Amino acid sequence: MIPNPxxxxxxxxxxxxxxxxxxxxxxxxxxxxxxxxxxxxGKWVALSRSALLASxxxxxxxxxxxxxxxxxxxxxxxxxxxxxxxxxxxxxxxxMLQGESSWDAxxxxxxxxxxxxxxxxxVPAQLGDLVGLGRSAPPSLRAVLIGGGRTDDSIYQQAVxxxxxxxxxxxxxxxxxxxxxxxxxxxxxQILPHWQVGTDEHHLLKxxxxxxxxxxxxxxxxxxxxxDPKQDGWFISSDRGEVASGILTVMGRADRCVKVLGxxxxxxxxxxxxxxxxxxxxxxxxxxxxxxxxxxxAGEYRDQRRGTLLVLCTDQDDGxxxxxxxxxxxxxxxxxxxxxxxxxxxxxxxxxxxxxxLIQQLLQSDQ
Numbered sequence: 001m002i003p004n005p006x007x008x009x010x011x012x013x014x015x016x017x018x019x020x021x022x023x024x025x026x027x028x029x030x031x032x033x034x035x036x037x038x039x040x041x042g043k044w045v046a047l048s049r050s051a052l053l054a055s056x057x058x059x060x061x062x063x064x065x066x067x068x069x070x071x072x073x074x075x076x077x078x079x080x081x082x083x084x085x086x087x088x089x090x091x092x093x094x095x096m097l098q099g100e101s102s103w104d105a106x107x108x109x110x111x112x113x114x115x116x117x118x119x120x121x122x123v124p125a126q127l128g129d130l131v132g133l134g135r136s137a138p139p140s141l142r143a144v145l146i147g148g149g150r151t152d153d154s155i156y157q158q159a160v161x162x163x164x165x166x167x168x169x170x171x172x173x174x175x176x177x178x179x180x181x182x183x184x185x186x187x188x189x190q191i192l193p194h195w196q197v198g199t200d201e202h203h204l205l206k207x208x209x210x211x212x213x214x215x216x217x218x219x220x221x222x223x224x225x226x227x228d229p230k231q232d233g234w235f236i237s238s239d240r241g242e243v244a245s246g247i248l249t250v251m252g253r254a255d256r257c258v259k260v261l262g263x264x265x266x267x268x269x270x271x272x273x274x275x276x277x278x279x280x281x282x283x284x285x286x287x288x289x290x291x292x293x294x295x296x297x298a299g300e301y302r303d304q305r306r307g308t309l310l311v312l313c314t315d316q317d318d319g320x321x322x323x324x325x326x327x328x329x330x331x332x333x334x335x336x337x338x339x340x341x342x343x344x345x346x347x348x349x350x351x352x353x354x355x356x357x358l359i360q361q362l363l364q365s366d367q
Contacts, residue, residue, distance in 0.1 A: 001014045001044070002033060002078040004034065009042065013034070013042075017217060020224040021217070021224075026214075026226075027046055027217070029049050030046045030048050033045050033047065033079065033083070034078070043216045043227075045080075045173045045174055045217075046216070046217055046226075047173075047213050047214070048214055051176045051213065052083070052084070054210040055194075056087035056091050056177075058193065058211070059177065059178055059192070060088050061193075062181055062192060065094065067093040069092065069094040070094060070117050070118050070119070070140075071088070071089050071118075072097050072108075072112060073096055073097065073120075074120055074121065074126065075121055075123070076350055076351065078350070079351050081177060082351075085121055097117070103126060103352070105130050105133060108130065109130060112140075117140060117141060119143050120144055123351050124146060124151045125348070127144070127146055127155060128152070130159075131164070134162070135162065137162060137164040137165060141164075142165055143167055144166050144167065145181070146168050147169045147171060147177075148352065165184045167184060168182040168187055169182070170248060172237065174212065174213045175195075175211055175213070177211070178192060179195050188247050189247065189248040190246060190247060191246050191247070195207060195209040195211070197243050198243060199241065199242065203240045204237060204238065204239065204240060205240070205243075205250070206234045208235070212230070212233075212235055213235070214228070216228070216229065238253050239251075256268050256356070258308045258310075263334055265335055270290045270337070273327070273330075273331055274288050275288055277330065281319070281322070281323055283320075287346045288314055289314070289354060289359060290310055291310075291360050293309055294308065294364070295308075309339065310336065310338055311337065311338065311339045311340070312337050312339070312340045313340075313346065314341075315344060315345055321340070324337055347362070
C-alpha cells in the first residue's frame with residue numbers, strides 16, 4: 001500500500017488494511033493506491049504487478065522510450081501517475097530523476113534544462129505554471145504527458161506557441177494510468193492498443209484490458225472488504241464519452257451533472273461557457289469553478305423550486321459581479337449562476353486536481 005503521508009485518513013486505513021491484505025491470496029502481488037473519488041468517499045484501487053507493467057509497456061511503445069531517455073518525476077509515487085513513471089523507467093532501463101518535494105515551477109524548469117530531461121508528466125495546473133513563466137520548452141524535452149483533467153484551451157495554445165511538446169492523456173487509477181494519448185500538436189485522444197473501450201446505454205465509458213485493476217479494497221469502521229464492480233471483465237466508469245475509429249472523446253463526468261428544475265445540467269459545460277465569457281472580458285487568468293448546493297431551507301421559494309443552486313467559486317473577487325452578469329445574460333436559463341463564493345484558495349488534491357467534493361462540503365457547511 002502506498003498512502004499519502006500527509007493524508008491522516010489514508011495512513012490510518014493503511015495500518016488497518018495492510019495486515020488483513022497479507023491474508024488475501026487473491027491480492028498477492030498487488031499495489032494499492034488510494035483515490036478520493038468524485039464523491040469524496042475514498043477507496044483503494046488494487047493493481048497487480050502485471051497490470052502496472054502492461055500500462056508502462058504500452059506508454060513506452062507510444063512514446064518510443066529508450067535507455068537514452070531521462071524522466072523527471074514531478075508527481076508523487078503514491079499516485080498512479082507518479083508510480084507509472086517509475087514503472088516505465090524500469091522497463092526501458094532509463095534513469096528517472098526525483099523532482100522537488102514541493103512544486104516550484106521555476107525550479108522545475110531549471111531541472112528540465114540542467115538535467116537534459118527528455119520526458120516528464122504533469123497535471124494541467126503545473127503546465128499552466130510553467131507556461132506562465134513565458135519560456136520556451138527546454139531543447140532536450142521531447143514529450144510532456146498531461147493528465148488529471150483537460151487542459152484549458154488558452155494554456156494549451158500558449159504551450160504550443162512556446163514549443164512545449166504536450167501530449168494530453170486520459171486515464172484513471174483503475175486503468176493503471178493512460179487509456180488514450182494525443183500526439184504532439186493534436187488534441188485527439190488515440191486509444192492505446194492494450195485497451196478495448198466502449199460505452200454503455202448511458203454513454204458511460206467502459207474499459208477492458210490487461211492494465212485494468214483487480215478490485216476495490218475498502219475499510220469501514222475497522223472492517224476490511226473487497227469489491228469488484230467489473231461486469232464480464234468490463235469496468236464502467238463515471239465518465240461520459242464517445243468512441244469512434246480509435247479516437248476517444250471525453251464529454252465530462254456523469255457525477256458532475258446536477259438537476260435544476262428537474263433537468264440535468266452539466267457543470268463542466270457551465271464552466272466551459274463561463275471561461276469563454278471570462279476570456280472575452282479579459283479575466284481568463286482567474287480560477288473559475290462552478291459547483292452546486294442545495295438552497296437554504298429559509299431561502300426564497302423560487303430557489304427552493306429550482307432544487308439546486310449553481311455557485312461560482314473563485315480565488316479572488318475583483319470584477320466577478322460584472323462577469324456573472326455577462327454570463328447569466330448569454331447562458332441558458334437552467335445554467336444561471338446564483339451566487340459567488342470567494343475561497344481565497346481553490347482546494348486541490350495531492351497532484352493538483354481540483355477537489356470538487358471538498359469545495360462542495362465547504363459551501364454547504366458555510367451556507
